[in-house]
Amino acid sequence: MKVGILSLAHVHADGYLALLPELPDVRLIGFSDDDTERAQATAARTDIPWLGSDAALLAERPDAVIICSENAKHRAAVEQAAAAGAHVLCEKPIATTLADALSMREACERHGVSFMTAFPMRFDASLQALKAMLKQGELGRVYGINGINHAECPSRHRAWFVDPELAGGGAVMDHIVHLADLYRWLLASEITAVYAEVGNPFLPESVAVDTACLASVTLSNGVFASIDASWSRPSSYPRWGQLKLEVVGERGAVAIDAFAQHLTLYSPHASRQPSWVNWGGNPNRAMLAAFIASVRLGAPPPVTWQDGYQALRVALACYASQAGGAVVPLGGLTAVG
Amino acid sequence: MRVGIVGAGTMGVMHAAAWAQTGAKLVGVYSLRDGPELAHRYSAKVFERYDELLKAVDVVDLCVPTNLHPAMTAQAAEAGKHVVCEKPPALTMAEGEAMIATCERAGVRLFIAMVVRFFPQYRAAQQLVAAGQLGALGVLRLRRAAYQPRKEVDNWFLDEARSGGMVVDMMIHDFDYARWLAGPVIRVYAQSARALAPDSSGDYALVTLRFASGAMAIVEGAWANPPGVFRTGFDLAGSEGLIEWSSDDTATIRTFLQPSAAQAAACPERSEAACPERSEGAGLPLAPLPEDPYTSQLKHVYRAIKTGEPFAVTPQDSLEALRIALAARESLQTGLVVTL
Numbered sequence: 001m002k003v004g005i006l007s008l009a010h011v012h013a014d015g016y017l018a019l020l021p022e023l024p025d026v027r028l029i030g031f032s033d034d035d036t037e038r039a040q041a042t043a044a045r046t047d048i049p050w051l052g053s054d055a056a057l058l059a060e061r062p063d064a065v066i067i068c069s070e071n072a073k074h075r076a077a078v079e080q081a082a083a084a085g086a087h088v089l090c091e092k093p094i095a096t097t098l099a100d101a102l103s104m105r106e107a108c109e110r111h112g113v114s115f116m117t118a119f120p121m122r123f124d125a126s127l128q129a130l131k132a133m134l135k136q137g138e139l140g141r142v143y144g145i146n147g148i149n150h151a152e153c154p155s156r157h158r159a160w161f162v163d164p165e166l167a168g169g170g171a172v173m174d175h176i177v178h179l180a181d182l183y184r185w186l187l188a189s190e191i192t193a194v195y196a197e198v199g200n201p202f203l204p205e206s207v208a209v210d211t212a213c214l215a216s217v218t219l220s221n222g223v224f225a226s227i228d229a230s231w232s233r234p235s236s237y238p239r240w241g242q243l244k245l246e247v248v249g250e251r252g253a254v255a256i257d258a259f260a261q262h263l264t265l266y267s268p269h270a271s272r273q274p275s276w277v278n279w280g281g282n283p284n285r286a287m288l289a290a291f292i293a294s295v296r297l298g299a300p301p302p303v304t305w306q307d308g309y310q311a312l313r314v315a316l317a318c319y320a321s322q323a324g325g326a327v328v329p330l331g332g333l334t335a336v337g
Numbered sequence: 338m339r340v341g342i343v344g345a346g347t348m349g350v351m352h353a354a355a356w357a358q359t360g361a362k363l364v365g366v367y368s369l370r371d372g373p374e375l376a377h378r379y380s381a382k383v384f385e386r387y388d389e390l391l392k393a394v395d396v397v398d399l400c401v402p403t404n405l406h407p408a409m410t411a412q413a414a415e416a417g418k419h420v421v422c423e424k425p426p427a428l429t430m431a432e433g434e435a436m437i438a439t440c441e442r443a444g445v446r447l448f449i450a451m452v453v454r455f456f457p458q459y460r461a462a463q464q465l466v467a468a469g470q471l472g473a474l475g476v477l478r479l480r481r482a483a484y485q486p487r488k489e490v491d492n493w494f495l496d497e498a499r500s501g502g503m504v505v506d507m508m509i510h511d512f513d514y515a516r517w518l519a520g521p522v523i524r525v526y527a528q529s530a531r532a533l534a535p536d537s538s539g540d541y542a543l544v545t546l547r548f549a550s551g552a553m554a555i556v557e558g559a560w561a562n563p564p565g566v567f568r569t570g571f572d573l574a575g576s577e578g579l580i581e582w583s584s585d586d587t588a589t590i591r592t593f594l595q596p597s598a599a600q601a602a603a604c605p606e607r608s609e610a611a612c613p614e615r616s617e618g619a620g621l622p623l624a625p626l627p628e629d630p631y632t633s634q635l636k637h638v639y640r641a642i643k644t645g646e647p648f649a650v651t652p653q654d655s656l657e658a659l660r661i662a663l664a665a666r667e668s669l670q671t672g673l674v675v676t677l
Contacts, residue, residue, distance in 0.1 A: 140538075143561060201575075201576060212553060230475065252563050
């Protein structure tokens, strides 16, 4: 199967470039990118060819592509890929507006290609174990979930993450969607209301987007949950950030620290002092394998456009809630399976 | 200095042990239950009436259900006695204000036992924040995850009319701490298990605060863990730095013991953590320390009365924390955002 990566703009593209060649029956044909310097450096480092523009890559007739462009450019990339007959795995958030997201779905349906949203944490072993526990009712009735998806401000690695035009916002757009999706998936329920405190306490001088968000959501099964999507880790933190959550119910609590499987490295050669070096699973690998398998079998993707769309609605509702200082209902939703 | 304790429950026992570390003398105990046992331990006298106890002491220490605080404080003040009173000060702002006014008028001191301010990790973090190590505060995360208080007789903690419920009784600690760190709160939004389902067997709440400074906080409270579990933690992120602390990660002593024969017989299917020997009453987040925080607190009270020095946490501070807790409860009841 021929697979390509459309753009290196997202920080996750580097990980995909490393993982795709490891997958059986996948031929990574190359990547497109509009940043010549970045593209040449990556091609030299990885021996994976830079094919130029998106159109040039798509002319090679890939079976599937991974969209790693800036959030606001997803729509154009998805529409081109769909027209070229390539199945799509799209970075999150899937778009910066609902209109763009809807148009992406329409393009994929029209050209008969599948669309998968890149929510790798669904493929994490600890979260899958949690999902099984909840399904078996081991917590009894679930009361609530307190989740953290902290990060450092990613502008150190990619400047566009703090460009309101390209990213559609800041920490809210970057990190609300992961936990919003996990809550929907874990509880097999929809998020029906959102309240959020949003602000920029961390980099008020240097960036023009939000860097902090505490969102409170209500789900259709009556569970409430919190999402801390803040870019609150300093650059001196031993890792990019973390994903933790605790589910509390009538039989007690379950705590998840999805990236706890790390070594603590103290070395002048490390990029951080100290540095947490992961030795556990990489959920991106399982996500890519699931995407490739769904394309090969012609099966529906394991994470759908609808999943990406609902998560985007939650992110946009955070901004609406902050603007109005009130709880924002998300009506008219159907439950996920 | 002669001290009388009212209420021989979890807090009365803790306070009696703490007073024993000061220069004061516990002379009397007045309690509906377990009074003789506590009094005997400290060679104190058992009193059958509150007014009799008041005659015999210089300081009265109220470790009774919260709804009793206002009247008992007023009676002590009128008798000219200093008052130490467990948190929360009261269940309404008006009652709390009246307690302060009554004590001021009577010329006696009023100490609300906001003990978390005497926990060394909370103090150390506050000092780092105040010294500017974190720059401007951005997002605070505060956790207090305990088990539902258990009492064989009269479990008043579960009666909102007497305790205010978990959000008022327990989470007031973290509301006070958040305010100590980040200043006045302007907005509160809260969700809880019991607000959504009043028949919940436990309780769990997530409360979001926004401060005038622009900072924000998420405060988590749980009465949902197995008996004996009490986990606390904070994560304080600022524009220039970060403090992480969790009781999970800083235990200086941990045990991995086979259950004793008695434990095995009592709870054959359960782990040691889920079946501790002592899980009666409300939980206490204690760790091995040179001095337990309850002792630090009452030593400070003792010095403050002796020397007239100010107390580290004023009754007004405790009232402001109560104001946040009551706003959280209002948000729970209405489902709306509450502006202060």
